[in-house]
Amino acid sequence: DNPDFHQKIIPISSELTQPGLAISPEDVQTLTSCINIVFHCAATIRFDEPLKHALQLNVMATQQLLSLAQQMQQLQAFIHISTAYANCNRRHIDEVIYPLPVEPKKLIDSLEWMDDSMVRDITPHLIGDRPNTYTYTKALAECVVQQESGRLNMAIIRPSIVGASWQEPFPGWIDNFNGPSGVFIAAGKGILRTMRASNDAVADLIPVDVVINLTLAAGWYTAVHRPKSALVYNCTTGGINPFHWGEIEHHVMSTFKRNPLEQAFRRPNANITSSYLIYQYWILVSHKFPALLYDLFLRLSGQKPQMMRIFNRLHKAIGLLEYFSSQDWEWNSDNINMLMNQLSAEDRRTFNFDVRQLNWPEYIENYCIGTKKYVLNEDMSDIPAARQHLRKLRNIRYTFNTVLLVFIWRVFIARSQMARNIWYFVVSLCYKFLSYFRASSTLTQ
Ligand SMILES: CCCCCCCCCCCCCCCC(=O)SCCNC(=O)CCNC(=O)[C@H](O)C(C)(C)COP(=O)(O)OP(=O)(O)OC[C@H]1O[C@@H](n2cnc3c(N)ncnc32)[C@H](O)[C@@H]1OP(=O)(O)O
Ligand SMILES: NC(=O)C1=CN([C@@H]2O[C@H](COP(=O)(O)OP(=O)(O)OC[C@H]3O[C@@H](n4cnc5c(N)ncnc54)[C@H](OP(=O)(O)O)[C@@H]3O)[C@@H](O)[C@H]2O)C=CC1
Numbered sequence: 001d002n003p004d005f006h007q008k009i010i011p012i013s014s015e016l017t018q019p020g021l022a023i024s025p026e027d028v029q030t031l032t033s034c035i036n037i038v039f040h041c042a043a044t045i046r047f048d049e050p051l052k053h054a055l056q057l058n059v060m061a062t063q064q065l066l067s068l069a070q071q072m073q074q075l076q077a078f079i080h081i082s083t084a085y086a087n088c089n090r091r092h093i094d095e096v097i098y099p100l101p102v103e104p105k106k107l108i109d110s111l112e113w114m115d116d117s118m119v120r121d122i123t124p125h126l127i128g129d130r131p132n133t134y135t136y137t138k139a140l141a142e143c144v145v146q147q148e149s150g151r152l153n154m155a156i157i158r159p160s161i162v163g164a165s166w167q168e169p170f171p172g173w174i175d176n177f178n179g180p181s182g183v184f185i186a187a188g189k190g191i192l193r194t195m196r197a198s199n200d201a202v203a204d205l206i207p208v209d210v211v212i213n214l215t216l217a218a219g220w221y222t223a224v225h226r227p228k229s230a231l232v233y234n235c236t237t238g239g240i241n242p243f244h245w246g247e248i249e250h251h252v253m254s255t256f257k258r259n260p261l262e263q264a265f266r267r268p269n270a271n272i273t274s275s276y277l278i279y280q281y282w283i284l285v286s287h288k289f290p291a292l293l294y295d296l297f298l299r300l301s302g303q304k305p306q307m308m309r310i311f312n313r314l315h316k317a318i319g320l321l322e323y324f325s326s327q328d329w330e331w332n333s334d335n336i337n338m339l340m341n342q343l344s345a346e347d348r349r350t351f352n353f354d355v356r357q358l359n360w361p362e363y364i365e366n367y368c369i370g371t372k373k374y375v376l377n378e379d380m381s382d383i384p385a386a387r388q389h390l391r392k393l394r395n396i397r398y399t400f401n402t403v404l405l406v407f408i409w410r411v412f413i414a415r416s417q418m419a420r421n422i423w424y425f426v427v428s429l430c431y432k433f434l435s436y437f438r439a440s441s442t443l444t445q
Pocket of ligand 1: 045046047048083084085160161162177178179180181182183184185186187195197245248249252253270272313316317320321324325
């Protein structure tokens, strides 16, 4: 649509961990003289980030950017991107900034002199009932934003689990493995067969284009209407148009069976469970055992074993995600409704963030196809070959199961008189039934 779009963009190089964000003096000059709105989304989103690093990227960098923003002569609004899970230690989350027991500045100062192992030891005490350093540092960043809200005109956007696009630039666009995308891909490849999640818990996915549209609209509202205090927007779907992890599982599996990924390890067949014991059982039977067999095959054919390593990484990743897929939260979204009512009918269409119109089965199907096309760069024209591959895998499974059954049965028959008796009884019963069936069909003729 806009072939010269790049002429409208001036990239600024920066490094969040450096003093002054490592922005060159010339760039600082450009920014302070002509910026109207700041959208601050840079962050580390890794769940396993060491606390010191997460603080540096998510809290101190936000502090530095706020200082820079105060020098911006034309600034109308500062929009900070947080996460709906910043306060995931609460069940009901309002559109307010919740206080933390520790003052961010004091925490940063006290961690300064500690070495990495000391920080590692006190991290669980600091993050308390939050699951990771990511949600904790995002909550601290909100407090930092609040401290500056008297001086700057600000708003906070809190998206839940950001997923592929709903409509723009086109349905299903996605370019990374974060959040559910990696899980969907692993399930589509037949690697992931089980995950701990609650079938009935709300899966609060939010399409990335909805987040962007809402963020732009909030930028407009903050700049033009200048609310007295920083408004928080809980950018979620669960309270408005709920969909559950059990339904997601169903639609992901059905999409990948119809549109298989290339070179799947096994047929896609993942089940979610909230039971720890069932989960451990499937991990053993459906993950570790096939991985062991496959690695044995690789070793015997002179190749490097790799499947167990892949599964260990997968287990680490799903272990970090299960906190979010095993429970529900309730987010208040009054500010979202207010913002929607403030937009003109045309703006509401252009910056659509009304998730009541979202058709989940269609969205999940586009999402899965999007992971195939844009994350894995697979061609849709290869789908017949991928289906053929799945048929081959199904035949291998049938053959394997039959051989295993016969083998186990043979072992039983050889060792136990009772198994032999049962076997003869079943065989003679079948024989009698067949003879009776043949005799009765001859009589009717
Ligand atoms: C059918 C079932 C339905 C049920 C389905 C339930 C879904 C339930 C989702 C809940 C989702 C909550 C989300 C909370 C909402 C926020 O607040 S959003 C923030 C979201 N943040 C994230 O998702 C980040 C989570 N990821 C991480 O923390 C780290 O990647 C992990 C998981 C600790 C892994 O760390 P690592 O082992 O060091 O690996 P990492 O360096 O990250 O990646 C190495 C390579 O593997 C790739 N990779 C990373 N992850 C994956 C993956 N999952 N798969 C494949 N490749 C991957 C990377 O692209 C990278 O590739 P290269 O660049 O080397 O080519
Ligand atoms: N993904 C999700 O599900 C959710 C995300 N969010 C929030 O949305 C925002 C964007 O997240 P998302 O797009 O998913 O994450 P990404 O990791 O894709 O993007 C993070 C951005 O931060 C930049 N960045 C990271 N480290 C540094 C650094 N040291 N110096 C300079 N820039 C850096 C990255 O730059 P570069 O590309 O150059 O590496 C990248 O542009 C974050 O604030 C996150 O907390 C909130 C809720 C859910």
